[in-house]
Amino acid sequence: MSVQRVTVLGAGSWGTTFAKVLADAGRDVTMWARRAEIAEEIRTGHTNTGYLPGVRLPDRLTATADAAEALAGAEAVVLAVPSQSLRANLTGWRDLLPRDAVLVSLAKGVELGTLKRMSEVISEIAGVPAGEIVVVSGPNLAREIAAEQPSAAVLACADHERAVAIQKASANRYFRPYTNTDVVGCELGGACKNVIALSCGMAAGLGFGTNTMATLITRGLAEMARLGAKLGADPLTFAGLAGVGDLVATCSSPLSRNRSFGERIGRGESMGQAQAAAGGQVAEGVMSCRSIRELARGVGADMPITDAMYRVCHEGVDPARVGAELLGRERKHEWS
Numbered sequence: 001m002s003v004q005r006v007t008v009l010g011a012g013s014w015g016t017t018f019a020k021v022l023a024d025a026g027r028d029v030t031m032w033a034r035r036a037e038i039a040e041e042i043r044t045g046h047t048n049t050g051y052l053p054g055v056r057l058p059d060r061l062t063a064t065a066d067a068a069e070a071l072a073g074a075e076a077v078v079l080a081v082p083s084q085s086l087r088a089n090l091t092g093w094r095d096l097l098p099r100d101a102v103l104v105s106l107a108k109g110v111e112l113g114t115l116k117r118m119s120e121v122i123s124e125i126a127g128v129p130a131g132e133i134v135v136v137s138g139p140n141l142a143r144e145i146a147a148e149q150p151s152a153a154v155l156a157c158a159d160h161e162r163a164v165a166i167q168k169a170s171a172n173r174y175f176r177p178y179t180n181t182d183v184v185g186c187e188l189g190g191a192c193k194n195v196i197a198l199s200c201g202m203a204a205g206l207g208f209g210t211n212t213m214a215t216l217i218t219r220g221l222a223e224m225a226r227l228g229a230k231l232g233a234d235p236l237t238f239a240g241l242a243g244v245g246d247l248v249a250t251c252s253s254p255l256s257r258n259r260s261f262g263e264r265i266g267r268g269e270s271m272g273q274a275q276a277a278a279g280g281q282v283a284e285g286v287m288s289c290r291s292i293r294e295l296a297r298g299v300g301a302d303m304p305i306t307d308a309m310y311r312v313c314h315e316g317v318d319p320a321r322v323g324a325e326l327l328g329r330e331r332k333h334e335w336s
Contacts, residue, residue, distance in 0.1 A: 001165040003102060004028060007074035009093065011038050011063065013051040013142040014106055015080025018170075020146060022078075023058035025172040031063040032070035039063040055146045068096050076102040076166065083109025083118055083191075084287050090125045097126060102162050104134045108190035109284055110291040115298070117187040131158035134166050135183050137190040138241035139249035141256065148174040154242045155179050156186035178241065185237030188228050192292060193247040194285035196220030197258035198309050200251040202319040204259070205266020216305065217251050223303040227292070230299040258285040265312065266319050286313045304329060 004027060008019040011033035023029045033039040042048055042063035046056055064070050071077065077097060081089045086107050097103070103126060107118045116124070123130035138153035145151050155170075155177050157163035163179040170177050180186060196216060203212045224247070225238045237243055250256045261283035264274040275282055289309040296303040308322040 001102075001161050003076045003165050003169040005074055006030075006076045006078060006169065007032065007070050008078040008080055009067070009070065009089070010078075010080030010106075011035075011042065011048060011051070012080065012082075013146075014140060015078070016042075016048045016052055016057070017140075017142040017146040018078060018080060018106060018136070019061055020055070020057055021170050021172060021175045023061040024148075025170050025175070027060075027169050029058075029061045030070045030074070031061065032067050033063055033065055036065040039065040052143065052146050067093055071096045071098060074098050074101050076104060076169065078104040078106060079118075079122065080106045083107040083284060084112060086118060087111065087121050087125060090122060094126055102134060102165060103128060103132070104136060104166055106136050108137065108187075108194065109288045110191045110295055112287060112291045115291055115295045117184070117191070119183055119187060130183070132162060133157065133183075134162055135186050135190075136166075137186040137246060139245045141249055141253055143255050145175065150174050150176075152176040152178060152241055152245075154186055154240065156181065156183045156242070158183060180237065180240070180242070182234040182237045184231055185228050185233030186242040188231065188233060189224055189238060189242040189246055191288050192220070192224040192227065192306070193250045194258045194283065195289045195292060195306050195309050196223070196247060196285075197250040197256050198262035198265075198283065198285040198289070198313070199305050201256075201259040201262025201264075202266035202312070203323070205263040205268075206320060206323065213251065217247055220251075220305055221247055223296075223301075223305055227296050227299070227301040227303060230296075230301045257281070258283045261286065271313065285309065289313055 006022050006027050006029050008015050008031045011031050019029045019031050105118045119130050119133040122133050134155055134157040155163045155166050167177045167179055199216050200213050261274050293306050293310045311317040312319050
């Protein structure tokens with residue numbers, strides 16, 4: 001299986017960055033942007049200053065605001081829209097998807113209401129087997145990758161041949177993709193790390209330091225692994241790029257929207273103030289903590305940090321209070 005022509009649906013920071021990765025790997029890439037002015041800027045100026053200021057995009061990358069035009073002749077289609085809007089967007093694109101194109105998901109989250117992972121949503125709406133969808137995960141801070149800093153990612157698909165095809169299409173001198181067949185583990189890691197990053201941001205906003213961050217990251221990893229075990233994920237996945245790798249990057253970097261959002265809450269700002277500072281966008285972890293909490297309760301997985309983030313974000317509980325409650329929980333063996 002060979003992929004040369006790729007369409008990226010979504011022109012945000014990660015979608016634009018992954019389009020650049022593909023073009024720098026020698027692929028012909030067409031992006032779809034919701035706003036015509038963004039498509040025009042990418043097509044004629046080879047920049048997307050609203051999302052990646054200071055980054056020049058490759059000449060072989062073009063863009064359009066017409067989804068049908070963008071999708072014509074695509075051998076792979078990359079879905080680069082937020083997790084909670086994926087269903088609505090894909091419903092509008094479904095009849096335009098080229099037959100036999102490899103579908104690739106960049107979204108990291110669990111859908112509210114249905115509690116489905118992104119590959120499950122894509123499978124349902126696009127009418128393709130879930131085992132044929134490639135999921136991209138790992139430490140994927142867009143600005144660093146767009147600046148061509150060395151980085152790696154995981155491409156997960158039950159159909160290994162499809163994962164290898166996207167691996168070949170995206171590997172370049174600064175981006176090293178690995179393959180994996182554990183889609184469940186990779187998607188859960190990508191969704192849960194946003195919630196743990198919120199907690200690390202709140203801890204930073206409260207003035208806590210490295211020991212607290214390390215504790216939250218490690219115990220957050222334990223939560224992810226417990227949920228994964230209940231849902232059939234491979235435990236080794238959480239020790240890799242889609243687990244601890246993504247977790248460390250998202251929890252520690254000021255480029256992480258979830259960490260930055262949480263830090264504002266920890267400093268005493270309201271949800272509205274934090275959202276305004278983020279350009280009107282709600283961090284993925286704010287939405288995901290609700291769906292992940294419901295998913296965990298349904299399968300009996302203990303996720304106290306996730307529960308604490310839900311209480312702060314959706315019940316208005318003070319971050320300092322939930323922090324004290326986490327420390328005051330019943331003492332137990334580390335691996336119980």
